[in-house]
Amino acid sequence: TYLITGDRKSYLELLPQEFSGEKAISTSGGNYSSYIRDESLVLNALLATDPNNIQVAEIVKRLSREIKNQPYINTQERAFAFLALGKFMKQNNLSNATANLETNGGKNFIFDGKDLVLRNEITNSKIAVNVKGQGNLYYYWTTTGLTLDGSYKSEDRNLKVRKVFLDRYGKPIDKLTFSQNQLVVVKITLENSGRNTIENIVVTDILPAGFEIENPRVSAVPELDWIKDNTETEYLDMRDDRINLFTRITTKPLNFYYLVRAVSAGSYSMGPVSADAMYDGENHSIFGSGRIKIINK
Numbered sequence: 001t002y003l004i005t006g007d008r009k010s011y012l013e014l015l016p017q018e019f020s021g022e023k024a025i026s027t028s029g030g031n032y033s034s035y036i037r038d039e040s041l042v043l044n045a046l047l048a049t050d051p052n053n054i055q056v057a058e059i060v061k062r063l064s065r066e067i068k069n070q071p072y073i074n075t076q077e078r079a080f081a082f083l084a085l086g087k088f089m090k091q092n093n094l095s096n097a098t099a100n101l102e103t104n105g106g107k108n109f110i111f112d113g114k115d116l117v118l119r120n121e122i123t124n125s126k127i128a129v130n131v132k133g134q135g136n137l138y139y140y141w142t143t144t145g146l147t148l149d150g151s152y153k154s155e156d157r158n159l160k161v162r163k164v165f166l167d168r169y170g171k172p173i174d175k176l177t178f179s180q181n182q183l184v185v186v187k188i189t190l191e192n193s194g195r196n197t198i199e200n201i202v203v204t205d206i207l208p209a210g211f212e213i214e215n216p217r218v219s220a221v222p223e224l225d226w227i228k229d230n231t232e233t234e235y236l237d238m239r240d241d242r243i244n245l246f247t248r249i250t251t252k253p254l255n256f257y258y259l260v261r262a263v264s265a266g267s268y269s270m271g272p273v274s275a276d277a278m279y280d281g282e283n284h285s286i287f288g289s290g291r292i293k294i295i296n297k
Helices: 008-014 035-049 057-068 075-091
Strands: 098-103 108-113 127-132 155-157 161-168 177-179 183-192 198-206 213-214 235-238 242-249 254-262 266-270 271-276 284-287 290-295
Touching: 035 057, 035 075, 057 075, 161 271, 183 198, 183 242, 242 254, 242 266
Parallel strands: 161 284, 177 290
Antiparallel strands: 098 108, 098 127, 155 161, 155 284, 161 183, 183 254, 198 242, 198 271, 213 254, 235 242, 266 290, 271 284
């Protein structure tokens, strides 16, 4: 603000001589502070007011290295880093590079400086990229999807989430075989193996196709008064194929219950239940896929 208003003296007195001090401790709630987020904010401010500041290059180097080394980056870190590094790249974009992309199937694509997006055209292809001109050319490849056999990696990192099925009287259903029109109580237990409170956790339970959510608020069902340890969620998001429970956890385990009904006879794949700290990807758990069977009696 001082610099924008022309008071460079106050600006120089206020500006730290070096921004590479102690790293901020990452938090999963509150102001969502983290080293990447804070460095990005500093870089963004310097580029907007003092782009020739000698600290800019060092911050870009540190920030790029930190992003590369982090296995999980949250929403704020991604957004602010994108804004800051994007602003830096725009100010230093003097490239006139062009490129020819050729697949092993004989297809050719030309990059002339405008964004080039390829999707199905390059499926199962090897690509050769021939660059001409001055400057740097950037490209990336991304894929999404599910494994053909439905496999996934079970993992508990600071969080542990588990799911069991109970009948309306609270007895466990072990064989995962249900009668059509049967009411089933789903119990999800969430534990924190650390000592710190973890905020902004989303617990996601993906339903097999033969189930429909009957009632996500079991406290309103009189016959389920045996449930004494149900945890109230901070927010509840109910979809056709899943339920999302939003919560925070201290060192005390949490239990969540909801009702589903077995509606369609058949054999169905059941996805895992997962728990993720939305602003600290190091804290997550995924477990418990399989198959269920609904029989017509």
